Amino acid sequence: MFPKLDPLLHSELRLAVMSILAGVDEADFTYLKKQTGATSGNLSVQIDKLTAAGYITVEKGFKGKMPRTTCKITPAGQEAFSKYVEALKEYLSAGK
Amino acid sequence: MFPKLDPLLHSELRLAVMSILAGVDEADFTYLKKQTGATSGNLSVQIDKLTAAGYITVEKGFKGKMPRTTCKITPAGQEAFSKYVEALKEYLSAGK
DNA sequence: AAAATTTGGTTTATATTATAAACTTGTTTA
DNA sequence: TAAACAAGTTTATAATATAAACCAAATTTT
Numbered sequence: 001m002f003p004k005l006d007p008l009l010h011s012e013l014r015l016a017v018m019s020i021l022a023g024v025d026e027a028d029f030t031y032l033k034k035q036t037g038a039t040s041g042n043l044s045v046q047i048d049k050l051t052a053a054g055y056i057t058v059e060k061g062f063k064g065k066m067p068r069t070t071c072k073i074t075p076a077g078q079e080a081f082s083k084y085v086e087a088l089k090e091y092l093s094a095g096k
Numbered sequence: 097m098f099p100k101l102d103p104l105l106h107s108e109l110r111l112a113v114m115s116i117l118a119g120v121d122e123a124d125f126t127y128l129k130k131q132t133g134a135t136s137g138n139l140s141v142q143i144d145k146l147t148a149a150g151y152i153t154v155e156k157g158f159k160g161k162m163p164r165t166t167c168k169i170t171p172a173g174q175e176a177f178s179k180y181v182e183a184l185k186e187y188l189s190a191g192k
Numbered sequence: 193a194a195a196a197t198t199t200g201g202t203t204t205a206t207a208t209t210a211t212a213a214a215c216t217t218g219t220t221t222a
Numbered sequence: 223t224a225a226a227c228a229a230g231t232t233t234a235t236a237a238t239a240t241a242a243a244c245c246a247a248a249t250t251t252t
Binding site (some may be wrong): 013018038039045066067 | 209
Binding site for chain 3 (some may be wrong): 223224225226227228229230231232233234235236237238239240241242243244245246247248249250251252
């Protein structure tokens with residue numbers, strides 16, 4: 001009745017990040033930070049976890065002289081996100 | 097853009113419990129345990145937390161000679177659940 | 193009727209997690 | 223050139239979820 005929720009996605013910040021990445025081609029660290037309102041440290045850690053899970057890829061480059069970290073969702077990430085949304089609906093709709 | 101998710105509800109088991117209670121008049125411990133598949137210990141703890149938050153009420157009685165713990169959602173709980181669902185939608189829909 | 197098992201939980205311990213604080217490296221500005 | 227800022231990373235802490243161990247009473251088995 002209640003499917004298990006992917007613990008990697010069932011986290012406020014990681015979910016926000018994935019939600020953003022699911023809708024755009026790519027987004028860089030600062031953009032994600034602004035949109036989510038997270039601290040750099042927290043964002044950095046959560047990005048690492050999503051990367052380790054294969055849900056996103058990270059590319060490091062420079063914008064002018066400043067470092068720049070660009071994130072992109074992977075197909076596996078898209079899939080996991082969809083699954084999570086579906087699973088969650090089971091929880092939310094049970095009340096009805 | 098991303099509202100804060102009520103940490104009391106953003107927990108797999110507590111969410112499942114609230115989801116069930118949102119749809120019925122009341123439910124007892126064993127029912128909740130069966131529906132959620134949780135261990136007694138975990139369920140007991142989470143019920144305590146929901147009670148402490150005022151999201152549910154717990155009544156202890158007997159069914160025949162056996163103890164029986166009945167849970168019921170409160171108006172505050174209903175409200176919080178709705179708010180949580182709304183907030184969550186912001187996350188889930190951002191990808192679209 | 194004793195012993196073993198089940199019911200209906202609670203308490204306590206552990207392992208994970210999220211999060212922020214502190215730090216690093218380099219750049220821009222005063 | 224010193225101070226402030228940018229873009230992160232690393233590390234420490236505090237909270238959390240979860241299960242394991244436990245308990246008391248009732249029921250079933252031998």
